[in-house]
Amino acid sequence: MADKPKVAFYWCxxxxxxxxxxxxxxxxxxxxxxxxxxxxxxxxxxxKVRDVKExxxxxxxxxxxxxxxxxxxxxxxxRLLRRKSKFVIAFGSCSHMGGVPGLAxxxxxxSIFAWYYHDAPSVAPGNVREPREHVRVPEGTLELPAFWDTxxxxxxxIDVDYYLPGCPPTPKLLADAVGVLLRGDLPPKGSVLAGTxxxxxxxxxNESKPEKLLLKDIRRVxxxxxxxxxxxxxxxxxxxxxxxxxxxxxxxxxxxxxxTGCFGPTDEVRDQGAKGIAYVSSILDFDxxxxxxxxxxxxxxxxxxxxxxSLPRAxxxxxxxxxxxx
Amino acid sequence: MMQTEEFQPRIVAFVCNWCTYIAAxxxxxxxxxxxxxxxxxxxxxxxxxxxxxVLGAFEKGADGVLLCGCHPRDCHYSVGNYxxxxxxxxxxxxxxxxxxxxxxxxxxWISASEAEKFRxxxxxxxxRVRRLGPFKPNGSSTPNGGK
Ligand code: SF4
Ligand code: FES
Numbered sequence: 208m209a210d211k212p213k214v215a216f217y218w219c220x221x222x223x224x225x226x227x228x229x230x231x232x233x234x235x236x237x238x239x240x241x242x243x244x245x246x247x248x249x250x251x252x253x254x255k256v257r258d259v260k261e262x263x264x265x266x267x268x269x270x271x272x273x274x275x276x277x278x279x280x281x282x283x284x285x286r287l288l289r290r291k292s293k294f295v296i297a298f299g300s301c302s303h304m305g306g307v308p309g310l311a312x313x314x315x316x317x318s319i320f321a322w323y324y325h326d327a328p329s330v331a332p333g334n335v336r337e338p339r340e341h342v343r344v345p346e347g348t349l350e351l352p353a354f355w356d357t358x359x360x361x362x363x364x365i366d367v368d369y370y371l372p373g374c375p376p377t378p379k380l381l382a383d384a385v386g387v388l389l390r391g392d393l394p395p396k397g398s399v400l401a402g403t404x405x406x407x408x409x410x411x412x413n414e415s416k417p418e419k420l421l422l423k424d425i426r427r428v429x430x431x432x433x434x435x436x437x438x439x440x441x442x443x444x445x446x447x448x449x450x451x452x453x454x455x456x457x458x459x460x461x462x463x464x465x466x467t468g469c470f471g472p473t474d475e476v477r478d479q480g481a482k483g484i485a486y487v488s489s490i491l492d493f494d495x496x497x498x499x500x501x502x503x504x505x506x507x508x509x510x511x512x513x514x515x516x517s518l519p520r521a522x523x524x525x526x527x528x529x530x531x532x533x
Numbered sequence: 534m535m536q537t538e539e540f541q542p543r544i545v546a547f548v549c550n551w552c553t554y555i556a557a558x559x560x561x562x563x564x565x566x567x568x569x570x571x572x573x574x575x576x577x578x579x580x581x582x583x584x585x586x587v588l589g590a591f592e593k594g595a596d597g598v599l600l601c602g603c604h605p606r607d608c609h610y611s612v613g614n615y616x617x618x619x620x621x622x623x624x625x626x627x628x629x630x631x632x633x634x635x636x637x638x639x640x641x642w643i644s645a646s647e648a649e650k651f652r653x654x655x656x657x658x659x660x661r662v663r664r665l666g667p668f669k670p671n672g673s674s675t676p677n678g679g680k
Contacts (some may be wrong), residue, residue: 312671313631357671481584484627488619494605494612499622509627522588526632526672 212268212389214239215247215259216298217288219274219281220308220358225251225299226273228375235382242389243268245287256284256380259291267291269388271371273298275308275519276359280352289365290392296400298381300374300469304479305360305519307374310511312524315356329528360519370399374469374516377455401454405473406466410448412438412458425505433463440465440490445512447524450482469516478522483513542662543569546655547641548581551609553601555645560652567652568659569601578602580613584624587638592670597637597662599654604642614642636661637668651653 218226228250232239234329247254261350270292289295300306303426311319324330324337342349361367371384386394386402394400416438426443433439439446439460446465448457452473459466472479487506491501506512518524547555553600554575560567576582579602590598600621602614621640639658643651 253643296573476585478585478588480627481588484584484623485620488623491619493619494615494616496622499619503623503626506623506626508630509623510630513627522585522670523628523631526634526668526670 208463211242211244213246213262213266214243215245215270215288215292216245216250217270218250219272219285219302219361220277221274221299221301221306223250225301225375226335227339228299228373228378228381231378232382233378239382239385241277242272243385245426256287259287265293267293269296271296271298271416272361273302273375275301275305276364277308277311277355278352279355282364283360286436291375294368295361295365295452296384297370298313298366299376300372300471301515302361303370303372304471304517305358309358309360309428309517309519310515312358313510314516314525316354317356320334320354348417357524363519369394370451372395372399372401372470373455376401377458379456380454382508390527399452399471399474401470402452403474404453405456406448406453406457406460409453410460412436412457412460416441416511420490422490422502423492425487425491425502427505433447435463439463444486445506445511447483447513450476450479450486467512467515471517478520479517480510480513534642538631540663540666541559542570542659542667543594544599544655544658544662545574545590545595546571546599546601547574547576547579547604549579549609549614550575550577552603552607552645553641553643553651555649556643556648559645559648563648565648565652567655569653570659570662578608578610579614579617580608580610580615582617582620587624590618591637591668596665596668597639597658599658600640601637601651601654602640604644607644616669634665636665 216229242307244438245252246262247259270288272288272295276285297303301308320337324336331473338351340351340353359513371380373380380401402409413437420441422443424443428444431444434442444465446460448460448466450472451466451468452470454470468479472482476482491499491502493502510518514521548557557573579600582600587598600617603609603616605614608614618640625638641654643654
């Protein structure tokens with residue numbers, strides 16, 4: 208027992224899907240459990256923060272941390288696990304690039320609170336309350352974590368050794384990563400443990416993609432009857448496969464859904480959304496301003512389309528004048 | 534030191550080698566006076582300007598970005614400027630979601646012979662961005678940054 212490598216799982220700002228991905232290892236999880244000693248996993252096992260604090264530094268072989276960092280408590284936990292672990296893996300899109308919670312970076316705390324606790328139609332008049340970090344009750348003071356202005360990626364808060372991308376990462380990638388770590392044949396620090404080429408290379412529809420693809424029309428998936436045999440992009444659906452890291456085996460495309468970019472960009476790209484914009488602009492087959500504008504009307508939410516998982520990693524997220532909500 | 538404390542915006546201009554760069558050069562040779570607020574970056578074609586350059590310029594402290602290329606049908610590589618136009622349109626749409634003021638990012642077609650147009654565009658853009666004030670990316674309206 209004592210010699211088994213210790214593993215921890217933790218979640219920050221996330222939906223729980225990453226936890227589900229661990230459970231999705233199914234029987235595979237038994238192999239993992241047989242090979243390692245899980246010392247912390249709040250979603251499934253009853254260990255306390257105290258138990259982690261009592262471990263010697265660097266005694267955990269690897270901590271998998273999913274979720275973005277939005278609250279002060281999440282930073283504290285990330286720092287604690289960093290200190291106690293030899294390796295930290297950012298697990299899933301939110302931890303890797305900010306994920307869907309990161310889209311909140313179009314706003315900041317003041318504007319988010321103003322909307323959710325004051326101005327939203329669901330707030331009953333006279334019932335205006337904001338969460339407070341300290342509340343005095345007869346028994347003492349109650350404490351809530353601080354809510355930050357900006358959602359951060361894990362590596363904007365602590366040093367990260369590897370990234371497992373995906374929303375969520377596939378069980379296969381997780382099993383591979385565990386295998387690599389247990390065997391000790393480590394890739395260079397900072398590696399993203401997935402494919403290195405764009406998704407199209409592993410997509411079963413790639414053969415039906417024309418050599419030179421030009422679009423007269425951008426179509427939205429909920430309004431389109433998808434042909435499952437033909438490259439989705441060639442059908443006018445904004446599939447981000449050409450600008451997204453592979454490794455997922457085109458799961459979404461196999462379900463007739465265009466890629467939305469959860470594995471992030473390939474290694475060469477600094478800003479995922481900018482790359483998406485460059486690519487769509489290259490294949491749109493119009494030169495006249497009015498035609499371009501008409502075609503782009505079917506991209507009503509460029510930030511949500513091209514930065515769905517990576518706004519906290521982007522060059523720009525919001526401007527000095529924070530916009531009002533809605 | 535008591536000179537006017539007028540805000541001097543920093544404007545990054547990506548200019549095409551075959552048209553606007555020559556126009557800017559001609560404006561210089563003719564000793565046309567224009568605001569010194571523009572930093573020119575020469576590219577081989579407006580179609581070479583990756584959206585990452587534009588966003589990166591803002592992140593590194595530009596208050597405005599000007600993108601200049603050959604007039605429609607005049608691109609040296611025939612279609613680079615159309616590509617630039619499409620990128621510009623999509624980028625603009627995205628930047629407005631982020632709360633950007635329209636005047637901070639501008640596209641102009643300026644041919645090699647249009648030194649005067651170059652001068653006017655630079656003057657006009659400098660003035661507009663000056664009125665907007667400094668650009669602060671990813672700012673906050675929460676005291677102490679929400680920490
Ligand atoms: S664009 Fe999408 S559907 Fe087409 S080959 Fe690439 S990943 Fe597959
Ligand atoms: S060469 Fe000038 S815009 Fe293409």
